Amino acid sequence: MTRQFVVRPIxxxxxxxxxxxxxxxxxxxxxxxxxxxxxxxVRDALRDLAVGDEILVITWFDRADxxxxxxxxxxxxxxxxxxxxxxxxxxxxxxxxxxxxTIIGSADLRLQVDHLEALDETPVVDVKPVLGDIxxx
Amino acid sequence: MTRQFVVRPIxxxxxxxxxxxxxxxxxxxxxxxxxxxxxxxVRDALRDLAVGDEILVITWFDRADxxxxxxxxxxxxxxxxxxxxxxxxxxxxxxxxxxxxTIIGSADLRLQVDHLEALDETPVVDVKPVLGDIxxx
Numbered sequence: 001m002t003r004q005f006v007v008r009p010i011x012x013x014x015x016x017x018x019x020x021x022x023x024x025x026x027x028x029x030x031x032x033x034x035x036x037x038x039x040x041x042v043r044d045a046l047r048d049l050a051v052g053d054e055i056l057v058i059t060w061f062d063r064a065d066x067x068x069x070x071x072x073x074x075x076x077x078x079x080x081x082x083x084x085x086x087x088x089x090x091x092x093x094x095x096x097x098x099x100x101x102t103i104i105g106s107a108d109l110r111l112q113v114d115h116l117e118a119l120d121e122t123p124v125v126d127v128k129p130v131l132g133d134i135x136x137x
Numbered sequence: 138m139t140r141q142f143v144v145r146p147i148x149x150x151x152x153x154x155x156x157x158x159x160x161x162x163x164x165x166x167x168x169x170x171x172x173x174x175x176x177x178x179v180r181d182a183l184r185d186l187a188v189g190d191e192i193l194v195i196t197w198f199d200r201a202d203x204x205x206x207x208x209x210x211x212x213x214x215x216x217x218x219x220x221x222x223x224x225x226x227x228x229x230x231x232x233x234x235x236x237x238x239t240i241i242g243s244a245d246l247r248l249q250v251d252h253l254e255a256l257d258e259t260p261v262v263d264v265k266p267v268l269g270d271i272x273x274x
Contacts, residue, residue, distance in 0.1 A: 003260065005197050007142040009230050043228060044206035048223040055222075058233055060142050069181035085192075085264035086185040093179060094144050095260045096195055096233070123140065125231045127222035 007060060010022075010045075011038035011109075017119050020063065020069055024117055034116035038109045049105055049127070057099040058086035058126040059118045064095035097122070100130060144197060146260035147182075148175035148246075154256050154271045157200065157227075161254050171253035173261055186264070188243055194236040195263040196255045201232035233260070238269065 024031050025076040036057065038046055049055065069082040070090035084092040097118055105112030109128050143253040152171040156159050161168050173194065175183055186192065209217040234255055240266035242249030 003146065003199075004197070005144040005146075005260070007144050008154045009140065009142075010230050042206065042222070044223045045220045045230065047220040048214075049220065053223075056235065058235075060232075062140075062142070069179065070184075083182045083184040083186065084178075086190075086266050088265060088268070092263065093147050093182065094195075096263050098193065098195075098235070098265060123142070126229065126233050128225060128235060129223050131225070 001043060009039075009060065009125055009127050010037055010042045010127075011124040013059065013116060013118045013120060013122040013124060015116060015118060015122075017117075021098040023119060031117040033104065033112060033114055034118070036111045038111075038124070040109065043109060046111075048108070048125075049103060049106075049111060051064040051103050053103045054130040055101060055103060055113075057113065057116070057124060058075060058128070059097035059099065060125050061090035061095035061118070062123055062125040064090040066091070066093055066095060067093060093122045095116050096125070098128065101107055123134065134135065144262050146176075146197065146262055147179045147264075148173055148261040150196065150253060150255045150257060150259040150261060151183055152253060152255060152257045152259075154254075159258065160256060168252040168254040170209075170241065170249060170251055171255070172242075173248045173250060175261070177246065180246060183248075183264075186240060186243075186248060187239050190240045191267040192238060192240060192250075193265045193267060194238055194250065194253070194261060195265070196234035196236065197260040197262050198227035198232035198234050198255070200256065201227040201229065203228070203230055203232060205229060207213070233262070
C-alpha cells in the first residue's frame with residue numbers, strides 16, 4: 001500500500017505569465033518578477049523574511065501532466081527523450097517547482113521576488129532560506 | 138476555498154538514521170550515506186541518472202509537526218524563535234525536505250547518495266538535476 005500525503009498551499013503566485021507558452025523554458029531565459037501572496041494562516045512562519053534575502057520557493061505546478069516520465073529536453077523534438085528526474089520539466093509525478101530568488105519588495109502577507117518561472121495563480125507550498133555554500137542541503 | 142493536492146511518494150529512503158535524535162541538525166554536521174529505493178512506476182523517469190551525478194532530492198518528512206510556524210534555531214532554546222520559512226526545520230506546514238547530494242552507487246531502481254539527513258523510510262517525492270550555476274532555479 002502506498003501512503004499519500006496532502007499538500008496544503010500556503011499562498012499563490014501573482015505573475016504576468018498566464019499560459020505555459022509565455023513561460024521561459026529555463027530560468028536563464030529570463031522570467032519576470034512576481035509577487036507571492038501568502039495565507040493569513042502562515043503569518044508567523046513568514047515573519048523573519050525581508051527584502052534582500054535570497055530564498056528558495058517551492059511551488060506546485062497545478063497545470064502539469066503528472067503522467068509524464070520522459071521528455072524532449074527544452075521541448076526540442078530532435079533531441080532524445082530524457083527521464084524527467086534528469087530535467088526541470090514541470091511535467092513529472094509530483095509537479096514541484098524549485099525557484100531560487102531574491103526578495104525585492106514586501107507588503108502585508110506579500111513578498112515580491114526578482115524573477116519567477118511560474119504561472120499566475122500557481123500554488124506556493126514552501127519557502128526555505130538559502131544557506132550560503134550549503135544552499136540546497 | 139483552499140485547494141489541496143495529493144503527493145504520491147515515488148520511493149523511500151533507506152538509512153541508518155532511525156530517530157530524530159540521531160539525525161544531524163544541519164547538513165554540515167555530517168549525515169550518513171543512504172539509499173533511495175524507487176517504485177517500479179517511475180523506472181523511466183530515473184533512466185538517465187548515473188553515478189557521479191549531483192542531484193536534488195525532495196523528501197516528505199512524514200514524522201514532522203505541520204502545525205509549527207516558529208522554532209528556536211538549531212533547537213537552542215536560548216535563541217529567539219524564528220519563522221520556519223527562514224529555517225530548514227522539518228517541522229513546517231508542508232514538510233518538504235531538500236537535499237543536494239551526489240550519486241555514489243546504483244542498482245535496479247535504487248540509487249546510493251553520499252549523505253542524506255533524512256530518517257529511514259522517509260518518503261521520496263521528487264528528484265531534480267543540479268544545473269551548474271543555476272542549480273536551484
